Amino acid sequence: DAKTTQPPSMDCAEGRAANLPCNHSTISGNEYVYWYRQIHSQGPQYIIHGLKNNETNEMASLIITEDRKSSTLILPHATLRDTAVYYCIAPFGNEKLTFGTGTRLTIIP
Amino acid sequence: EAGVVQSPRYKIIEKKQPVAFWCNPISGHNTLYWYLQNLGQGPELLIRYENEEAVDDSQLPKDRFSAERLKGVDSTLKIQPAELGDSAVYLCASSLGGTQYNEQFFGPGTRLTVL
Numbered sequence: 001d002a003k004t005t006q007p008p009s010m011d012c013a014e015g016r017a018a019n020l021p022c023n024h025s026t027i028s029g030n031e032y033v034y035w036y037r038q039i040h041s042q043g044p045q046y047i048i049h050g051l052k053n054n055e056t057n058e059m060a061s062l063i064i065t066e067d068r069k070s071s072t073l074i075l076p077h078a079t080l081r082d083t084a085v086y087y088c089i090a091p092f093g094n095e096k097l098t099f100g101t102g103t104r105l106t107i108i109p
Numbered sequence: 110e111a112g113v114v115q116s117p118r119y120k121i122i123e124k125k126q127p128v129a130f131w132c133n134p135i136s137g138h139n140t141l142y143w144y145l146q147n148l149g150q151g152p153e154l155l156i157r158y159e160n161e162e163a164v165d166d167s168q169l170p171k172d173r174f175s176a177e178r179l180k181g182v183d184s185t186l187k188i189q190p191a192e193l194g195d196s197a198v199y200l201c202a203s204s205l206g207g208t209q210y211n212e213q214f215f216g217p218g219t220r221l222t223v224l
Contacts, residue, residue: 034211043113043200043215044152087151091211096165099151 004088009104018075020103022088025069031092033064035073036099037084044087044099047073083107111135113216115201121222127189130219134182134203141178142213143186144200152200158184159206188221196223 005023012018024033034049048055048062050071055062061074075082087102114133122128134141139160144152155174157165160181169176173192178184188195198218204211 032211041217043202043218044213045215046212049211089211096154096157097211097213099153101149101151 004090004100006086006088006100006103008101009106011106011108012075012078014080014107014109015077018078018082018105018107020073020075020086020088020105021070022073023070024088024090027068027090028092031090033062033068033071034089034091034097035060035062036087036089036097037082038087038102039081039084047086078107080107080109113201113203113214115199115216115219117219118217119220119222121224122191123224124193125190127187128191128221129185129187130199130201130221132184132186132201132216134184134201135214138203138205138214139181140204140206141184142202142204143176143184144202144215146198146200146218148197155186191221191223193223196221 003026032049032051035047036044038044047059048057050062050064064071083106085102085104087099089097091097116131141158143155145155146152154168156163156169156176158178161178174188176186198220200215200218202213202215204213
């Protein structure tokens with residue numbers, strides 16, 4: 001896996017866009033970037049993944065820089081239910097997911 | 110569609126006792142995983158199954174931990190004997206495998222407390 005670096009915690013006001021950064025400067029050409037989140041007392045939940053192009057689904061958008069050394073997960077209109085730990089992971093091929101300590105995102109009313 | 114089911118949700122045992130956790134993956138998911146999650150840390154893979162075959166058990170402490178996935182569906186993870194340091198959340202996940210290998214669906218976990 002490529003090493004990923006995330007801030008340990010972030011706050012975001014309810015209704016605003018939450019932008020979660022992830023640095024993966026050692027990523028190789030065939031390593032995808034995956035994002036998961038874990039709400040308190042629940043198992044992790046898959047959010048989105050991408051390789052080169054920006055991706056969007058019903059939960060979030062993923063912006064990957066052109067050099068692929070960093071990415072940003074965007075929750076467009078954060079709600080209180082988005083309070084969770086967010087994990088950025090760059091597994092090599094079909095290798096196992098290696099979760100770090102992630103970013104603890106707190107949505108503030 | 111039902112998600113990944115785990116039982117029990119909570120288990121309290123005394124050290125040196127055995128304990129078992131059960132997991133039922135999403136129907137059609139051939140790949141099944143067991144993870145361990147310590148407080149404040151991310152999940153760590155213990156074992157991965159492709160159907161009934163354990164294809165990655167390098168992180169499973171085999172002196173006291175064992176797992177099985179008979180018939181390639183349900184799975185059981187066992188600890189015998191349990192130690193104080195085994196207190197953690199044990200998570201089960203499943204995926205379709207192949208190109209969707211890393212889109213894993215997790216169960217709610219079993220919180221184990223060893224006294």
